[in-house]
Amino acid sequence: MFAQRVFRATHPLKTQYRKYATEPSSGGSNTPLIVSAAAVVVGGFGYYFFNQGDNAAKVKSAMKDAESKRAFTGGSQGFISLKLDSVENINHNTKKFRFELPENDQISGLSVASALLTKYKGPEMEKPAIRPYTPINDEDETGYLDLLVKKYPNGVMSTHMHDMEPGQRLDFKGPIPKYAWSTNKHTHVALIAGGTGITPMYQLARGILNNPDDNTKVTLVFANVTEEDILLKREFEHMENKYPRRFRAFYVLGNPPKEWSGGKGFIDEKLLKTVLPEPKTENIKIFVCGPPPMYKAVSGAKKSPSDQGELDGSILEKLGYSKDQVYKF
Secondary structure, eight states, X not given: OOOOOOOOOSSOHHHHHXXXXXSOOOOOSOOOHHHHHHHHHHHHHHHHHHHOSSHHHHHHHHHHHHHHTBSOOOTTOOXXXXXXXXXXXXXXXXEEEEEEOSSTTOBOOOOTTEEEEEEEOOTTOSSOEEXXXXXXXXXXXXXXXXXXXXXXXXXXXHHHHHHOOTTOEEEEEEEEEOSOOOTTXXXXXXXXXXXXXXHHHHHHHHHHHTOTTOOOEEEEEEEESSGGGOTTHHHHHHHHHHOTTTEEEEEEXXXXXXXXXXXXXXXXXXXXXHHSOOTTSTTEEEEEESOHHHHHHHTOSOOOSSOOOXXXXXXXXXXXXXXXXXXXX
């Protein structure tokens, strides 16, 4: 599906987008609530340490209280049953599901970048289906988590979820750590996504841009079949408007409408050479997430939890990127 084809656009890409890659950066303006929460906790620890007796017990109690605000704590914690609160139709095959956390004042406990596991076992299933999903709501929002789920043919979990009604429950476990992000970890990141592979990219972009201390630039390349399939497009447009010097998004459609002025066909070498930071640029990272044919064409198909695999003659390898510069979700 994601074979190489010639990318066409209405404007010369190389001049326009390489200039973006060298423009000075500017920070955002929204401070995530969790930063404030962390400051309160740290400040509280200092107060106990310097002003109270029995410091160790009070610090331990404060840490326990902070931990109780996280619905998912990882480690030995098992699956948690969450109730489906609401369902929203996004397009012909994708829905947004809002699940209630056990307590109204809890946050999910996820970090950037991490995911959750879902588990479902039907009456005639020998083994449960377990699938990972990345929530699309902010990590510091309390009381709920949102999933964006596309229904796939013969997809056991996606079909089950699309059949769910508010009030029913689903089992979750996590967080499942992916790529641990820290402020200004890289100077420029590129996100190459296809279909529902956009959700971890959205989590990463949102986490970077919402942090006023993070100056990392973000470039998104997002491939879909039709314009209707472009998930979270409104949210990415908001990012472009709010952070014009730090975030750019490029869309590619396999079946574009006549008036479409973006990329046409598939993600190819010409497009990526034009819009990505050059491989010799200091401290960059390329993230890839999408269907198997896209992995094979863009970054090499082989990967496992312990090994990202080689680039295997992929587009990124041909463009000069090294294995260490690429992360496959």
